[in-house]
Amino acid sequence: MPVKKQWDVVVIGAGPAGLAAAIAACDSGADVCIIEREKKPGGVLKQCIHDGFGLIRFGERLSGPEYAYRYHQMVSERGIPVISETYLLGITKNQTDGKFLLQMQNSADSIFILEARAVVAATGCRERTARQVFIHGDRPAGILTAGTAQYIVNIQGFLPTRRCVILGSGDIGLIMARRLTLEGAEVEGVYEIKPEPSGLTRNIQQCLTDFEIPLHLSATVLAVHGKRRVESVVIGKVDQSGQPITGTERTVPCDALILSVGLIPENEIIEPLGVEMDRKTGGPIVDQNMMTSLDGLFACGNAVHVNDLVDYVSESGQTAGKAAAAYANVQQQRGLLSERRTVSARRLINIQAAGNMHYIVPQRLDLAHHVGADDGADNCAAFYFRSRVRANSALLRISAGKTLLEERRYAVVRPPEMERITLNLADLNHICSPDWNDLPGQSRLIKAELVSVSEGGDSANDNG
Amino acid sequence: MTMADARQIVCIQCPQGCTLRAEKLGTVPSYEITGNKCPRGRAYAIKELTNPSRTLTTTVATVFSDCPLVSVRTDGDIPLRDVFRAMQELNSYRAKKRLHPGEVMIADLAGTGVALLATSDMITPDTTN
Ligand SMILES: Cc1cc2nc3c(=O)[nH]c(=O)nc-3n(C[C@H](O)[C@H](O)[C@H](O)COP(=O)(O)OP(=O)(O)OC[C@H]3O[C@@H](n4cnc5c(N)ncnc54)[C@H](O)[C@@H]3O)c2cc1C
Numbered sequence: 001m002p003v004k005k006q007w008d009v010v011v012i013g014a015g016p017a018g019l020a021a022a023i024a025a026c027d028s029g030a031d032v033c034i035i036e037r038e039k040k041p042g043g044v045l046k047q048c049i050h051d052g053f054g055l056i057r058f059g060e061r062l063s064g065p066e067y068a069y070r071y072h073q074m075v076s077e078r079g080i081p082v083i084s085e086t087y088l089l090g091i092t093k094n095q096t097d098g099k100f101l102l103q104m105q106n107s108a109d110s111i112f113i114l115e116a117r118a119v120v121a122a123t124g125c126r127e128r129t130a131r132q133v134f135i136h137g138d139r140p141a142g143i144l145t146a147g148t149a150q151y152i153v154n155i156q157g158f159l160p161t162r163r164c165v166i167l168g169s170g171d172i173g174l175i176m177a178r179r180l181t182l183e184g185a186e187v188e189g190v191y192e193i194k195p196e197p198s199g200l201t202r203n204i205q206q207c208l209t210d211f212e213i214p215l216h217l218s219a220t221v222l223a224v225h226g227k228r229r230v231e232s233v234v235i236g237k238v239d240q241s242g243q244p245i246t247g248t249e250r251t252v253p254c255d256a257l258i259l260s261v262g263l264i265p266e267n268e269i270i271e272p273l274g275v276e277m278d279r280k281t282g283g284p285i286v287d288q289n290m291m292t293s294l295d296g297l298f299a300c301g302n303a304v305h306v307n308d309l310v311d312y313v314s315e316s317g318q319t320a321g322k323a324a325a326a327y328a329n330v331q332q333q334r335g336l337l338s339e340r341r342t343v344s345a346r347r348l349i350n351i352q353a354a355g356n357m358h359y360i361v362p363q364r365l366d367l368a369h370h371v372g373a374d375d376g377a378d379n380c381a382a383f384y385f386r387s388r389v390r391a392n393s394a395l396l397r398i399s400a401g402k403t404l405l406e407e408r409r410y411a412v413v414r415p416p417e418m419e420r421i422t423l424n425l426a427d428l429n430h431i432c433s434p435d436w437n438d439l440p441g442q443s444r445l446i447k448a449e450l451v452s453v454s455e456g457g458d459s460a461n462d463n464g
Numbered sequence: 465m466t467m468a469d470a471r472q473i474v475c476i477q478c479p480q481g482c483t484l485r486a487e488k489l490g491t492v493p494s495y496e497i498t499g500n501k502c503p504r505g506r507a508y509a510i511k512e513l514t515n516p517s518r519t520l521t522t523t524v525a526t527v528f529s530d531c532p533l534v535s536v537r538t539d540g541d542i543p544l545r546d547v548f549r550a551m552q553e554l555n556s557y558r559a560k561k562r563l564h565p566g567e568v569m570i571a572d573l574a575g576t577g578v579a580l581l582a583t584s585d586m587i588t589p590d591t592t593n
């Protein structure tokens with residue numbers, strides 16, 4: 001299929017983030033296409049056959065494939081091309097005209113270039129693997145991530161184990177504990193090194209408790225044995241500092257070890273562009289329009305930070321798509337007028353996560369451009385944050401210098417559960433301009449602070 | 465009133481996952497439910513005390529070589545105790561009709577009175593990547 005070469009917006013990835021971005025860009029009048037390395041759109045939702053998706057977007061408890069299908073329908077209705085089985089190899093930005101050059105490779109192995117005024121990276125996340133977790137002993141077959149197990153069972157239709165141990169209590173591991181049990185495998189137990197589970201409470205209930213699968217906290221896999229295939233694993237308890245307690249070791253015969261030890265945003269493609277990254281989220285730093293530190297490059301969904309609700313993934317995609325279209329539009333007008341007018345520079349303010357706030361996204365606010373949040377409240381921007389600790393009763397305070405912008409109480413905050421708030425930027429503009437630039441450096445930021453009244457022992461962000 | 469009449473229940477109706485405290489009052493039972501952030505939590509807790517039920521999601525085999533497997537879910541909850549029986553019935557089932565997501569595959573799954581819906585697209589299958 002001959003592919004058109006020039007686009008206003010090119011979206012990388014046809015998962016829920018990319019689909020929502022393309023729809024929003026199209027609805028804002030942009031000429032947009034989606035690049036996807038797999039055969040079908042939907043991203044990781046294709047293998048997430050369990051329900052619970054779309055409660056916010058559609059008011060229904062859909063399964064992953066149904067949610068993806070609805071978005072794919074909306075993409076098809078608009079005639080947005082999905083260029084599938086095509087891999088983005090790399091991006092460069094032309095400094096003179098500001099356009100992006102995308103180097104593509106398709107299944108026929110031919111390499112071609114697309115040009116875009118704006119790019120949306122919606123490349124999702126990947127799982128931490130055995131190499132990133134330290135386990136002694138052999139490396140036989142039968143050590144696999146929960147996502148791989150999910151793909152084998154739900155897409156390929158095989159059972160990869162008869163009796164297994166699950167390491168890590170991330171949501172995908174919990175979902176797979178139930179799934180494997182339903183398919184007739186035995187899940188000996190789920191082992192979590194931390195004193196608190198990292199998955200959502202409802203998944204502990206409906207995936208473990210319902211099926212009487214034991215959850216062992218402060219316990220981990222110390223060694224794996226087996227020559228060609230896993231034959232057993234050694235389990236042990238750990239102390240408060242995560243060190244194994246001698247004398248608690250126990251050997252569990254099993255044919256597989258399934259890892260559910262967290263997800264990491266996937267950004268190999270945009271990192272070489274020198275985009276500023278957030279060490280805590282593992283994704284690029286973005287402003288409220290989901291623009292990264294590089295003008296014209298947007299990011300959304302799990303590529304920015306690991307979300308626990310797909311509905312919010314779509315929301316961020318929508319914002320990115322709308323903003324990318326607006327950016328491309330300005331670029332185009334410049335081109336038509338062939339004037340060397342500069343696009344008005346962004347006026348960025350950093351948002352600092354303080355106290356027990358593990359991270360907050362977006363990490364910056366652009367006071368010069370704002371495309372408006374999804375819910376029609378155009379002056380508002382959506383923010384997502386996670387607490388670093390578990391706390392009953394926490395106080396969120398967002399302030400610009402001495403002015404308190406938002407204060408809110410939470411009955412419970414837990415690291416696995418992301419919170420969403422909206423801020424009214426109309427107030428902010430008033431507070432921050434025009435003399436904002438005259439303020440001393442350290443007060444030229446917005447502070448988002450989470451203060452806990454009582455703490456549990458849970459520590460950071462490992463959901464998945 | 466004995467302690468056994470009060471139970472802690474995690475509501476699974478939405479990702480909030482509220483911890484509910486449910487207490488059965490009297491012999492013609494009425495229930496006192498606390499901890500729910502919305503009314504669905506109350507309905508869920510009463511259901512959980514009287515007849516716990518769940519949505520079943522799984523896959524079934526088809527007769528079509530271009531989409532050998534299709535994902536499915538029940539159209540609403542079925543009693544938890546019927547889940548394995550339903551799985552047994554589905555293990556020997558072969559889908560013979562191509563369906564869009566959301567269309568009914570089995571009208572009454574394992575005598576529960578609840579329908580089974582296809583959730584992935586069998587017309588333009590997306591299960592073959
Ligand atoms: C195994 C697994 C299971 C999950 N289960 C759940 C769950 O049960 N519930 C939940 O809410 N969330 C789950 N998540 C999180 C889930 O990723 C999000 O809910 C949501 O699917 C993220 O959407 P996304 O569009 O950001 O990313 P994805 O759905 O991952 O989509 C990214 C897309 O980009 C494509 N892509 C990446 N790089 C390139 C490239 N260089 N060129 C071309 N295409 C590219 C990929 O092929 C993919 O289709 C899971 C994640 C994983 C990894």
Ligand code: SF4
Nearest residue numbers: 475478481482502505
């Ligand atoms: S009580 Fe309401 S808000 Fe709380 S988990 Fe249940 S459905 Fe969600």
